[in-house]
Amino acid sequence: GQSLEQPSEVTAVEGAIVQINCTYQTSGFYGLSWYQQHDGGAPTFLSYNALDGLEETGRFSSFLSRSDSYGYLLLQELQMKDSASYFCAVRDLGGGFKTIFGAGTRLFVKA
């Protein structure tokens, strides 16, 4: 089977740095993605890691360790608009193209 674990909620203050962790168990693994979803909105793609290491895109960075089945999303210089849900997702090619999502982490950014 497939499962992803991430914290349900994280709270941080404006300007701070926050890390959202994700561990996964899958039958097939091709890469780890992160998506952001604001209330009432559609999930939007943030990043993708297929290889071990850190990928940086502006204030957001994503890390993957395949040997540990672990990844994280790092958000720097937090802004109020970063308050949203963040989902890690595994790209699994077993039986066709599939992206399997975690339950999401609700991030609250306070002034």
Next chain:
Amino acid sequence: ETGVTQTPRHLVMGMTNKKSLKCEQHLGHNAMYWYKQSAKKPLELMFVYSLEERVENNSVPSRFSPECPNSSHLFLHLHTLQPEDSALYLCASSQESPQGANTGELFFGEGSRLTVL
């Protein structure tokens, strides 16, 4: 129109009704998906269509019936639903390459909020 559009945005139906959700993508993608999103649960993958052929059916009850008439359109036909089927139904599309050698970035619609009474 750009991106992925879903209609209707909101739907209320009785358990004996038959209704359909519609999804249209204007991105030229070759794969489309239905996901179910319930509160505090992971997005559940329901169906995958690649090149208009269903390649995944994630043990979804037969009261949900997908249809993909072409690469730009995807439907989810609903009949005799249960109250626990109330959720946000999200459509997504992606451009898949052979062997999946890309990110598989999903482009989502805004979703159809379904309430079953």
